[in-house]
Every structure is written in structure tokens, then in C-alpha cells.
Amino acid sequence: MGFDDIIYLHLIQIPSGHAVSYGYLARMAGYPNHARQVGRVLKHLPQDTSLPWYRVVNAQGKISFEPESVKFKEQLSRLQAEGASIRNNRIIKPSFLG
DNA sequence: TGTGTGACCACTG
DNA sequence: ACAGTGGCCACAC
Numbered sequence: 113m114g115f116d117d118i119i120y121l122h123l124i125q126i127p128s129g130h131a132v133s134y135g136y137l138a139r140m141a142g143y144p145n146h147a148r149q150v151g152r153v154l155k156h157l158p159q160d161t162s163l164p165w166y167r168v169v170n171a172q173g174k175i176s177f178e179p180e181s182v183k184f185k186e187q188l189s190r191l192q193a194e195g196a197s198i199r200n201n202r203i204i205k206p207s208f209l210g
Numbered sequence: 211t212g213t214g215t216g217a218c219c220a221c222t223g
Numbered sequence: 224a225c226a227g228t229g230g231c232c233a234c235a236c
Contacts, residue, residue, distance in 0.1 A: 115233090134218055145231055147218040152233070155217055168217080176217040183217080 115143065119153045126167045129194045131207040133171045151176070166190040173202040 122141045126132055132140070135147035143149070154165045166187040170176045177184035179201075188198075197204045 135220095138218090145219090146233090148216065148231065149218090149233060151217040153217095165217085170217080171219055187217095 115149065116153050118142070119150055120163060123163055126164060129196050131167045131169050131191065131196055131203045134168055135171055136208050137168060169203050173204065173207070
């Protein structure tokens with residue numbers, strides 16, 4: 113079980129309609145200070161993955177893609193489709209940030 | 211071995 | 224609220 117696998121296991125625990133931060137997911141998996149590595153893992157997921165990568169945002173509650181990018185729009189629409197509460201480009205509750 | 215990079219974060223002014 | 228800064232850690236050259 114490598115770091116990536118641990119992250120996957122915790123990633124799939126995030127309930128629909130919720131979002132967590134990279135740092136929260138890292139701590140959740142037992143790796144404090146590894147927020148950047150979580151970002152690296154998600155970046156390398158295949159395009160057709162079934163994992164809920166879009167439920168991970170940064171500690172400010174914002175999507176970590178350029179607002180005009182395709183990925184940004186996909187993440188936003190997926191979150192909206194699940195009923196995540198979003199105000200002013202920020203993911204609000206229900207979510208676990210920090 | 212050294213260096214630059216990044217889907218990050220906390221702190222500061 | 225926002226930008227700058229320093230810290231963080233794995234990975235690719």
C-alpha cells in the first residue's frame with residue numbers, strides 16, 4: 113500500500129455533496145503536511161477515473177484550477193450536480209476544509 | 211547529488 | 224479580502 117492507495121481509500125469516503133481540502137484529506141490519511149502530494153496524486157488520475165477527485169478543493173474553499181479552464185468548469189458542474197453549496201466561487205458547507 | 215516545480219497551506223501586512 | 228512569503232515534500236531532470 114503506497115501513499116497513493118491510502119489517498120484513494122480516503123478519497124472515496126467523502127460523501128456526495130461534500131468537499132474537503134487537500135490538507136484535510138492528507139491529515140485524514142495520516143500524512144500531515146502532505147497537501148501538495150495529494151494534489152500530485154489527483155493530477156495523475158486517469159481522465160476516465162470513477163474516483164470523486166472533484167470533491168477536493170483548496171483550504172480557501174476554492175477550486176484549484178484556472179477559472180477559465182475546462183477542468184475548472186467540470187469540477188464546478190460536478191459539485192453543483194451533487195448539490196454542494198457554493199457562494200462567491202467558494203465551496204461552503206457541507207464540507208470539511210482546513 | 212542538486213535544482214526546479216507544483217490540483218498546497220499558514221501567516222502577515 | 225488579497226497578495227506576498229516561507230515552509231512543505233515527492234518527483235523529474
